[in-house]
Amino acid sequence: MSIQVRAVRKRFGAFTALDDVSVDVPTGGLTALLGPSGGGKSTLLRVIAGLETPDGGEVLIDGLPATHLPVRERDVGFVFQHYAAFKHLTVYRNVAFGLEIRRRPAGEIRDRVGELLRLVRLEQFADRLPAQLSGGQRQRMALARALAVEPRVLLLDEPFGALDAQVRKELREWLRRLHDEVRVTTVFVTHDQEEALEVADEIVVVNQGRVEQTGPPDELYDRPATEFVMRFLGPTTRLGDALVRPHDIDVRLDGVGVPGRVDRLSRVGFEVRAHVDCDGQQVMVTLDRTRAAALDLAPGRAVSLVATSIGDPARPGTTRPISAGTGASGAAEFHP
Amino acid sequence: MSVAVRLGRGPALGLGLATLWFSLLVLIPLTAVLVETAAGGWGAFWRAVADEQTFAAIRLTVVHSLLVTLVNVLIGTLIAWVLVRDDFPGKRVLDVVIDVPFALPTIVAGLVLLALYGPRSPIGVDVANTRTAVFLALLFVTLPFVVRTVQPVLAELDREAEEAAATLGASRLATFRRIVLPALAPAIAAGAAMSFARGISEYGSLVLLSGNLPMRTEVASVRILSHIENGDLAAASAVAAVLLVVALAAITALDLIQRRVARRG
Numbered sequence: 001m002s003i004q005v006r007a008v009r010k011r012f013g014a015f016t017a018l019d020d021v022s023v024d025v026p027t028g029g030l031t032a033l034l035g036p037s038g039g040g041k042s043t044l045l046r047v048i049a050g051l052e053t054p055d056g057g058e059v060l061i062d063g064l065p066a067t068h069l070p071v072r073e074r075d076v077g078f079v080f081q082h083y084a085a086f087k088h089l090t091v092y093r094n095v096a097f098g099l100e101i102r103r104r105p106a107g108e109i110r111d112r113v114g115e116l117l118r119l120v121r122l123e124q125f126a127d128r129l130p131a132q133l134s135g136g137q138r139q140r141m142a143l144a145r146a147l148a149v150e151p152r153v154l155l156l157d158e159p160f161g162a163l164d165a166q167v168r169k170e171l172r173e174w175l176r177r178l179h180d181e182v183r184v185t186t187v188f189v190t191h192d193q194e195e196a197l198e199v200a201d202e203i204v205v206v207n208q209g210r211v212e213q214t215g216p217p218d219e220l221y222d223r224p225a226t227e228f229v230m231r232f233l234g235p236t237t238r239l240g241d242a243l244v245r246p247h248d249i250d251v252r253l254d255g256v257g258v259p260g261r262v263d264r265l266s267r268v269g270f271e272v273r274a275h276v277d278c279d280g281q282q283v284m285v286t287l288d289r290t291r292a293a294a295l296d297l298a299p300g301r302a303v304s305l306v307a308t309s310i311g312d313p314a315r316p317g318t319t320r321p322i323s324a325g326t327g328a329s330g331a332a333e334f335h336p
Numbered sequence: 337m338s339v340a341v342r343l344g345r346g347p348a349l350g351l352g353l354a355t356l357w358f359s360l361l362v363l364i365p366l367t368a369v370l371v372e373t374a375a376g377g378w379g380a381f382w383r384a385v386a387d388e389q390t391f392a393a394i395r396l397t398v399v400h401s402l403l404v405t406l407v408n409v410l411i412g413t414l415i416a417w418v419l420v421r422d423d424f425p426g427k428r429v430l431d432v433v434i435d436v437p438f439a440l441p442t443i444v445a446g447l448v449l450l451a452l453y454g455p456r457s458p459i460g461v462d463v464a465n466t467r468t469a470v471f472l473a474l475l476f477v478t479l480p481f482v483v484r485t486v487q488p489v490l491a492e493l494d495r496e497a498e499e500a501a502a503t504l505g506a507s508r509l510a511t512f513r514r515i516v517l518p519a520l521a522p523a524i525a526a527g528a529a530m531s532f533a534r535g536i537s538e539y540g541s542l543v544l545l546s547g548n549l550p551m552r553t554e555v556a557s558v559r560i561l562s563h564i565e566n567g568d569l570a571a572a573s574a575v576a577a578v579l580l581v582v583a584l585a586a587i588t589a590l591d592l593i594q595r596r597v598a599r600r601g
Contacts, residue, residue: 049503051499051502051503070502071499071502071503072502072503072504072505072506072507073505074503076503077503078499078500078503080496080499080500082494082496084494084496084497084499084500085497086497086500086501086515087494087497087519088518088519088598088599097501097504097506097514098504098505101501101504101505101506101510102505142500145500145504146503146504148504149504149505
């Protein structure tokens with residue numbers, strides 16, 4: 001089921017959480033709302049769920065107006081950052097809750113809950129209380145609970161935000177596989193660009209209550225519409241006036257490009273980070289170990305830097321350098 | 337003495353102290369009441385309890401305490417809800433005023449009630465010498481118990497669990513009954529137990545307004561005092577023992593109910 005958000009506005013007192021936001025979520029897709037904390041992405045998700053009422057604009061689910069539909073009639077599955085487990089109920093009863101509310105026959109509930117517990121790999125924990133589960137298990141339970149009622153759309157608010165790095169990584173891969181299996185239209189909120197890039201089909205970058213850009217992960221990474229998007233999706237550095245990615249700078253010894261001197265080298269696993277001093281400007285370049293060894297890089301060595309430009313046949317999908325000061329051009333390519 | 341040994345003795349010492357304290361303050365006096373009651377034998381006990389006037393006093397006390405506790409469970413939970421979930425002018429004042437009946441010396445409360453609802457009532461409500469006076473006085477002094485036990489639990493409640501219930505299709509009533517109430521049940525039960533216990537033991541606040549009319553408005557504690565004044569310690573102990581058993585039964589019953597509600601969902 002598709003979701004359309006049209007010109008939605010929401011204020012909390014003097015704070016504008018959403019300022020004329022429009023988003024289109026296609027049926028069956030996995031869409032990430034990505035942005036910094038306090039940027040409005042969670043509010044947007046809560047407006048879609050009906051947990052917040054917008055001050056203006058409208059929400060359509062599956063083409064039908066949903067703006068004034070109460071939460072419980074919207075048929076959305078919602079997963080909260082802090083699990084929102086029903087603490088006094090067992091894992092089984094947590095998952096069964098929505099079905100019990102809908103007064104489904106006992107046999108059907110038993111089958112459906114069993115099926116979901118298998119799907120989230122919690123069968124053997126059915127009789128435990130949420131307090132007896134780990135964070136990752138609780139979140140899987142919350143996901144099963146949301147999926148139990150076969151919602152039209154699944155909304156996840158920073159679903160892995162409270163988990164430690166290892167579990168986070170596991171769960172997001174698992175979410176991707178789960179989505180490929182269940183195919184329910186899914187929107188998740190995250191402030192972690194890596195999570196969005198890895199998991200989502202489509203990313204909506206939200207900042208200061210506005211949509212900065214929408215598109216598939218590759219497009220956003222390779223062709224960011226604004227300086228904000230470029231900065232937010234990955235590391236950047238300045239070479240002359242251009243904002244470029246550190247891995248999109250070619251280090252040369254033949255003197256072509258901007259001359260500089262290697263200031264400092266640091267190695268992080270496979271990657272080598274070189275800080276190059278170009279006439280007072282600190283430029284960060286990342287290259288792989290082999291390339292660094294071939295260039296025989298060492299502090300003090302004279303090099304020259306060239307930003308690889310868009311359409312470079314040798315390096316497909318490289319970043320288009322953005323010159324300084326084009327930051328606030330907004331969500332021009334956004335409306336459907 | 338090694339560290340390991342002292343670590344072992346710490347908890348043991350704590351448990352010992354707690355047991356001693358509990359014994360001195362609770363178990364020994366309770367036993368004394370029971371021993372005093374038993375001293376007269378079953379015959380004396382039954383004569384004392386079966387006495388028409390005494391029985392009426394006990395019944396009045398227990399029935400009114402139950403009624404007042406029931407009202408407190410409903411109204412107390414409501415007040416706690418309003419104090420935690422709503423914003424209105426005068427909320428802070430109300431939050432402080434709730435404790436007044438609890439902080440007031442009971443005889444002062446009795447005086448206040450007499451002045452307000454007695455023969456010279458400025459608002460024209462005279463309930464002196466009626467059972468309504470007993471009910472009113474108990475209601476007044478037991479007001480804070482449920483409010484104060486429920487309030488902090490409600491404030492700590494996970495709002496997102498309620499939102500989750502709503503997204504799963506639960507109405508507000510269903511959410512309250514299946515998600516909120518089970519979480520509040522232990523607190524409500526604790527408040528109800530205190531409210532009931534206070535109710536059956538109340539003396540000061542109702543002694544002035546109720547008039548202590550035998551068979552009509554005389555409560556158990558007043559009956560105990562009159563037995564003692566008449567030098568009949570055995571009869572006084574018999575009434576005390578009955579109140580003790582009733583209180584114990586009430587606390588046990590509340591605990592059982594609370595456990596059921598907390599697990600139901």
